[in-house]
Amino acid sequence: MRISELSEASGVPVATLKYYLREGLLPPGESLGATRADYSEDHLRRVRLVRALVDAGVSVAEARRVTEALDDPPRSRHDLLGRAQYALPAPHAATPVSDEVTGLLADLGWVVGPDSPALHSLSGAIAAARSAGVPLPTDALTGYARASEAVAAVDVSNVPTDDLASALHRVVAGTVLVDPVLAALRRLAQEHVSSRG
Amino acid sequence: MRISELSEASGVPVATLKYYLREGLLPPGESLGATRADYSEDHLRRVRLVRALVDAGVSVAEARRVTEALDDPPRSRHDLLGRAQYALPAPHAATPVSDEVTGLLADLGWVVGPDSPALHSLSGAIAAARSAGVPLPTDALTGYARASEAVAAVDVSNVPTDDLASALHRVVAGTVLVDPVLAALRRLAQEHVSSRG
DNA sequence: GCACTGTGGATAGTGTCGCTCCCCATGCGG
DNA sequence: CCGCATGGGGAGCGACACTATCCACAGTGC
Known part of the structure; x- marks a missing residue:
C-alpha cells in the first residue's frame, strides 16, 4: 500500500x-x-x-x-524476558537499588537478574511515594507484590508459544499498554472494596 | 519559614x-x-x-x-472515594463506556458508580491495547480484575481512619504514586514467574 | 540614617517535544 | 506531456514546565 x-x-x-x-x-x-x-x-x-x-x-x-x-527478535525463549526488560520504558526514573528492595525480593522468594532495570525503577518509585507522604510499609509492599504475581501469571499465560518474534511483541506491548488497564481496574476495585467494607 | x-x-x-x-x-x-x-x-x-x-x-x-x-476535604467517609475518583488524573484518555466493560463489572459483582471516571479510562485503555495487537481476552481481564481487588484491599487497609483530610491525601497520593511501584513489581514478577515456569 | 539583601509580584524568555507545514525533484498514470 | 502523489528534508509551531530578569520595597546589620 x-x-x-x-x-x-x-x-x-x-x-x-x-x-x-x-x-x-x-x-x-x-x-x-x-x-x-x-x-x-x-x-x-x-x-x-x-x-x-x-x-x-x-x-x-x-x-x-x-x-x-x-x-x-530473541534467539530463544530464555532471551525473551531479559530482552523485553531492557527494551521496556522504565515506569520510574532509576535510582540505586535500595537494601529494602533486595530484602523484599528475598522475603518473597523472587529470583530475578541482579541488574534488572525494574529493580532501579522500583527503588525510585518507592522513594518518590514516601517523599510525598505515602508511608508504604513492608506489609503493604508484600501485599502489592503478591497481587503482582497474579498479574504476571496472567501475563505469561497469554504469551504466544509458537513464534518468538510475536511473543516479544506481545510481552512488550502488553506490559506497557496493560499498565493503564490495571490502573483503571485498581481505581474501580478501590471503589468496590470500600463500598463493601 | x-x-x-x-x-x-x-x-x-x-x-x-x-x-x-x-x-x-x-x-x-x-x-x-x-x-x-x-x-x-x-x-x-x-x-x-x-x-x-x-x-x-x-x-x-x-x-x-x-x-x-x-x-x-470530604464531609464524610462516604464522600472520600467519590471525591478522590474525580480528583485523580485519569490513567488513560476517556472514551464512551463499552458494553464489554459494563458486562465485566457485572460478572465480577463489582458495585461502582455509573459515572465513575475510571470506567471511561478502562474502556479507552482496553481499546488502545487491542488496537496495538494485545488481544486481552475476557479471562485475562477477569484475572487482572481479581488481582486488582487484592491491590485495592491493601490500599483501603492503609487509609488512616482518624482524619478525613489526611485520608483523602493518602488515597489521592497513594493511588497516583503507587501506580509506578505496581508497574515495577509487575515487571519483576514477570521475570520471576517466567523463570519458574 | 543607610547600604544591602531577600521578598512578592510580574513579564518575558528558554529548551524540549511531538508534530505540522512547506518546498523541491522525481516519476508514474492518464 | 501534464498533473499530481510521493520521498525526502528543513524549518516553523504550539504546548509545556520551567527559568531569568526586573522592579519596588521592607527588614537587617552597621
Whole structure:
C-alpha cells in the first residue's frame, strides 16, 4: 500500500508518518523507485503500536528503543524476558537499588537478574511515594507484590508459544499498554472494596 | 519559614516555587507584610506532593485539580472515594463506556458508580491495547480484575481512619504514586514467574 | 540614617517535544 | 506531456514546565 493508504488505514496523518520514518520508528517501505514505496500489513501494525505507545505517554525516543528491540527478535525463549526488560520504558526514573528492595525480593522468594532495570525503577518509585507522604510499609509492599504475581501469571499465560518474534511483541506491548488497564481496574476495585467494607 | 528556606528544604528552586504559587499549585504563605510571608510544614508537604506528581508525569493543570480537591476535604467517609475518583488524573484518555466493560463489572459483582471516571479510562485503555495487537481476552481481564481487588484491599487497609483530610491525601497520593511501584513489581514478577515456569 | 539583601509580584524568555507545514525533484498514470 | 502523489528534508509551531530578569520595597546589620 502507499503512504496515503497507510495514513488512511491507521488514522495517522501522512506528515506524521514521514516524521516517524525520519525518526526510525517506522521502517522504510519497500522502494519501488525514487518516488514510490510499498508498505505492508507489518507497517500498519507498527504504526498502530507506535501510536498506542505515544498515546500512553512513552516518548518518541523510548518508542524507538522499543521498536528497535522488536526488530531484533530473541534467539530463544530464555532471551525473551531479559530482552523485553531492557527494551521496556522504565515506569520510574532509576535510582540505586535500595537494601529494602533486595530484602523484599528475598522475603518473597523472587529470583530475578541482579541488574534488572525494574529493580532501579522500583527503588525510585518507592522513594518518590514516601517523599510525598505515602508511608508504604513492608506489609503493604508484600501485599502489592503478591497481587503482582497474579498479574504476571496472567501475563505469561497469554504469551504466544509458537513464534518468538510475536511473543516479544506481545510481552512488550502488553506490559506497557496493560499498565493503564490495571490502573483503571485498581481505581474501580478501590471503589468496590470500600463500598463493601 | 521563608521562601528560600522552603526552597532549600524541598530542593525546588525559588523561581519554580513562585511559578507554583502563580499556578495555584501552592497556597500563598501567611503574609507578614508586603515583602515577607511565612510558609509552614503544610507548604513543605504540598511542595513535595506536587513534585512527586509532576515527576510521575502528571501535568501541572492536573496537579492543580488534585491539590484543589485536597484543600476541600470530604464531609464524610462516604464522600472520600467519590471525591478522590474525580480528583485523580485519569490513567488513560476517556472514551464512551463499552458494553464489554459494563458486562465485566457485572460478572465480577463489582458495585461502582455509573459515572465513575475510571470506567471511561478502562474502556479507552482496553481499546488502545487491542488496537496495538494485545488481544486481552475476557479471562485475562477477569484475572487482572481479581488481582486488582487484592491491590485495592491493601490500599483501603492503609487509609488512616482518624482524619478525613489526611485520608483523602493518602488515597489521592497513594493511588497516583503507587501506580509506578505496581508497574515495577509487575515487571519483576514477570521475570520471576517466567523463570519458574 | 543607610547600604544591602531577600521578598512578592510580574513579564518575558528558554529548551524540549511531538508534530505540522512547506518546498523541491522525481516519476508514474492518464 | 501534464498533473499530481510521493520521498525526502528543513524549518516553523504550539504546548509545556520551567527559568531569568526586573522592579519596588521592607527588614537587617552597621
